[in-house]
Every structure is written in structure tokens, then in C-alpha cells.
Amino acid sequence: MTPMVDLAFLLVTFFMLTTKFAPDETVVVDTPSSISDLKLPESNVITLTVDKRKRVFFGVDAPETKKLALQRVAAKYGVNFTAGQAKEFANLPNFGVPISQLGSLLDTPKEDRKQLNEQQPGIPMDSLNNQLIDWVLEARKANQALFKKPTYIAIKGDGMADVPTVQQVIKVLQERDINRFNLITDLENKPVAAQ
């Protein structure tokens, strides 16, 4: 029995040292399926999540890019963030609030934030208050400055999300010459199409 116990001990130690908890997603989105089997790139990805309540959430993978983008967008909108808030922001996977509410979101402790997620109104993208495009452009510039790599734009839409919102997101990006997108989908088997 001793070798088995040794094995169990080794396993436990290994997992104790190496697990990282997955960050809590702000919103759960049920993506539609497609036959496409291209994989999402590992890094340098900006994710725009569209849920069925017409809310748009923004997220970018590297924490440093997040911090730099936060500084720049904050400067553009004249909002200040403390170092503590910036640190919290770097740990958020994505968010969907206008910049005016971002400060209070970052100040709420993690456990309470989960309840707030339901009420996040999404990032505004109407022509008068297009914060979404500012976030996207600053994140791209920040990623280029920090890592010298271009970013991929991934759109993660819920199957039941309405088409006009997604079209608006695409239009907002096209206006700034961003024409290549990746739509995140589940994998389905390719059916045979008889010619």
C-alpha cells in the first residue's frame, strides 16, 4: 500500500503547486455552432462579448495591456483611477460598464461584484458616446507598444443575441478600418454536401 500512498501524496503536492483558478466570467454566453475548426489564438486577443440583452463587454488578455489601455482611456475621458483600482482592473477578465461606473465597479470587493454583473449595462457604442471603439483602439495601441504584436479581434456572441447589435459592433470597427474578425463558435461536425 505504501507506493500507492506515495503516489497520492505526489499528486496532491503537484496540484497544490500548480492549479490556478479560472477567472470568473462576467457573463455566460452560449455561442452558436459552426463547422469551422480554426483555433482561437493564444495571446494578443481582444474579446468583444455580445449577450442576448444587447450588452457588449470588452476584454483583452494581457494584464499589462489592460493597465495601459485603462490609463489611456481614462486620460481621454478625464477620469482618474488609483493604483489599487488599476490592479483590480488587470485581474478582471472582461467588463461591461461605461467608464463613469468603472471606478465604483473596481471598488466593490470580488464577492459582491458577482451580483453586480447582472446589472452591468454594457459598454456604450452609440455615435455620440462610442466608448467601445476607444477601448478597442487603445488596447490595440497598448498591445503594439508593449508586445510589438498585432491583436486579433474575437467576437463572442450569444446565439440569441440580436443581429442589429452585432452589426453595430462590426460597423463601429469597420469605420476604423478593422475588417478582420473571428467569431467564436462551438465545433460541429461537417456534414457532407452533395454536389
Next chain:
Amino acid sequence: MAEIQQKADSGGGGKKRAKKMSTKIDMTPMVDLAFLLLTFFMLTTTFAKPNVMQLTMPVKEKNEEEQTKLKESEAFTIIMGEANKVYYYAGMLSPESKPELKVTDYGPNGIRQVILDRRREQPKTVILIKPDDKAVYKNMVDILDEMNITNQKKYALVKISKADQDLIKESGL
């Protein structure tokens, strides 16, 4: 590896007793195997990454003249409506001709068959995909997926026009 121990006869009664045998199996090789398997998987698994479907939109030309003109004969329009209905007609919408609107669904005998039939008739067809405001995102992804499945290379995602919406209302499909 394995051992069979025979219990010494304790000199019981005159009756013949079957000899009790106890077996001991050495578990070390099994544990070694488990350990090896585990190490192998610890070192080789990668988490499943989400799949993506690429969507490349054409660059918006500032000058209207520069955009390549689409021939009426080559165009084929697919409109995604509400409640998972797909409408289609050949050609583009123009004030003179009112094309006949037909309806189908997303199943394998629906829009896929329609696209394949159309390609057989007109190999140089260009498909215009117009999602209605009442369609859902899933419909849009499904149609783009059908483009991939049927190997349709020429297609464009365009905004639906009022004329198309009226066409659907009038046809009552």
C-alpha cells in the same frame, strides 16, 4: 510476483479438509503503470481552446465608383427572418422587377439544397446575405457556416433594405 502460501495442516480431525490457500498479489507494477500514465498526461494535455470562424469584411471604399458592380444575373439574395425562417430570391431588388420570394429553413434539405441548386444553374453566382433586424445571431452564423459547407466562395454580408422588409411582409410567408 505472486505468492501462494499453503497453510500447514494443523492436524485436525480425521476428516479430510481441503488445504486452505491464501494468495498475495504484489501491487507495485500496477502503481508504477498508474504513475507513468499520470505523468504522461500531466505533461501532454493542453486545454481545449474555443474554435473561431473567420469573417473578413471588404474594405469600405470611400468612392462609390470604385466598388465592383454586381451583375443582376449573378446575384442571389438570402434574407434571414424571424423565427428561423430563411427567404431567398434570385437577383437583386430593383424598382422594376419584384422577384418571387420563397421560404425555407436551416435544415440539411433547406437552404443548403437551395444554394447547391443555384450553383448548378449559375456557377458564377454571388450570394448577398441580408439579416433582418428580427433575426438572431445564430441565424447569421448558420448562414455563414452554410457558405463554408457548400464551398461558396463569393458572398457578402449586407444590410437589409426597407424594400426587402416590405417584400417579406407583403408575401405573408
